[in-house]
Amino acid sequence: MNRAQVADEVIAIGDSLIRFVEREVVPLEDANKALLASDRTIFDENGFYVKEVAALRHTIRMRSAEQGFYTMFGPEEIGGGGLGPVAAVYLNALLAETTGPGRVLVHPVVVPSPFTNGLSPVLTALGEDQRERFLPGLASGDKTLCFALSEPDAGSDVFGMKSRAVRDGDDWILTGTKQWITNGPYADYVMVFAVTDPELAAQRKGGITGFLVETASAGFSVVSTIPVMGHLGAEIGILSFDGVRVPDAQRLGAEGQGLKVAMNGVNTGRLGLSATCIGLARWALNQALDYAKVRKTFGKPISDHQAVQILLAESALDIYSAETMLMDCASKLELGIRSIAETSMVKLHCTEAANRVFDRCIQVHGAMGLTNELRLEEGYRFTRSMRIPDGTSEIQRRTIARELLASGVNF
Structure with missing residues (x-):
């Protein structure tokens, strides 16, 4: 993602975040490859995480909290790091692009949703005595x-x-x-x-x-x-x-x-989700580019075929436009600018664009793209599912239209 609008300290946090994953998460993944290899071992017969996986996720949460990553998007008034929308976009996208999909010890364990878990902004509605009772366990990663x-x-x-x-x-x-x-x-x-x-x-x-x-x-x-x-x-x-x-x-x-309380922080949550989708899309495009350069058909790399080039180019267009929208909207929210239509546009476009990118990147890989091994199919399933929560694509379109009719073209 373009770092031009990202503060140096946020970039430094991102670098530290990736080092944390490499230092704390990857060794646990390597030591538990058989356990984490497939849904058959990750979940029990009722569809719950087996206790061993739940324990690993608990360990990662606690370690992430110790380093300040787990709570970095929480409001300062309840003990969080107070990082704003621009940081949320950059860091969520960076984590997703670096790690890719389907890693149950990464998403959303290292960094929870900035809206629905951890030190959620919704918890600012708690009284002081209840904050003292509930927040320490959430901030430490021990409770969810x-x-x-x-x-x-x-x-x-x-x-x-x-x-x-x-x-x-x-x-x-x-x-x-x-x-x-x-x-x-x-x-x-x-x-x-x-x-x-x-x-x-x-x-x-x-x-x-x-x-x-x-x-x-x-x-x-x-x-x-x-x-x-x-x-x-x-x-x-x-x-x-x-x-x-x-x-x-x-x-x-x-x-x-309650609805006013429920919506506290929803914009940052939607941007974080959107950034994760686009970070994953970047990961997928990198996989497709690497493969297209080495896979040969008819005596030359498939990257030389115009049909494949079009798939790659259209994916880049989707990613760049989505990232531009993300950063523009995040910057407005950081300045306190009302951005209802923009937030809906971002959530709609990023989730749908990311899903298109995964579809194209699977196509570039041919039959290999369908295999579980490459994780492209997992990213496709994830990005497809993200078009539903936090407001469906249809609800986002309705919101955009209502804002246009009420306020005009002022985005």
């Missing part, structure tokens, strides 16, 4: 978090939410089901959102409140993981809240204002 908003009937349409929280003295009684929750099957704490005022929620005027729930609470259970895109296990899952009692002290922000 998940963000539970989506439900079987409430994804893009959040007001379709059926989860309910009813006041009972100084507590709330929480009942409902959450689905598609990243890290849900493994989290120690859940940032969960439920309807507390059905009338306001029915009018789409609020009425949703956030809570921080301990997964050890009575009534909480993990229903299952949700394997996707051919995998045998998953980080995402279905969570059940059956009369879970939550102290009001663990409420996230004001009653009925």
Whole structure:
């Protein structure tokens, strides 16, 4: 990625981050090759990480936290490094480009999502006493978090939410089901959102409140993981809240204002996701370029064939345009400029462009591109799946259109 807009100190952090992976992660990968070789050994029969893999991920989280990488995107007010959108874009892209897809001890273990795990901005809504109770474990990497908003009937349409929280003295009684929750099957704490005022929620005027729930609470259970895109296990899952009692002290922000709380930091989260996709796309293009120079057909390298050159050139176009959009949007957000349309454009374009790049790079490799060994297929599956979370491509297009109609062409 172009470093022109990236501060020297952020570049230095990136260099240190890659050295950390080489020093701490690679030796563990090498020592556990058989365990990490395929989904058959990574996951158990129910689709959960086996305890050995979970322990390795815990070790990496703790070591990353010790070096300051795990918390570097967290808000300073809750003990994070406070790195902004430009740093998030650069560092997520760098990590993805350097390591490539399908490494379960890297993504998202070394650096968690800046929005849904670790020192999430959502946690700034906690009171001081609750911060003292929950944040140290999250900051150390010992404990993990998940963000539970989506439900079987409430994804893009959040007001379709059926989860309910009813006041009972100084507590709330929480009942409902959450689905598609990243890290849900493994989290120690859940940032969960439920309807507390059905009338306001029915009018789409609020009425949703956030809570921080301990997964050890009575009534909480993990229903299952949700394997996707051919995998045998998953980080995402279905969570059940059956009369879970939550102290009001663990409420996230004001009653009925949960959606405002939930959206705190969503822009940086979307940019981080987009940057990861484009970093992976760069990795894929590098693989395709190397292969095209050595693979020969009809007596010459396939890089000499115009059809292959077009695939490479179009991939470069997708990557360069996506990176330019990413940095422009990140720079605006860093300056506090309202960038709703731009953020939606970035999330939409980066995820779709990265998926196109992987498709082309697989094509450059021919049959070899389909093999598990090269990991191109894993990158294809990942980038395809990223067109769904944090707002589907269709929702992003709707947001862009609404912003255009309301504010004109002002991006």
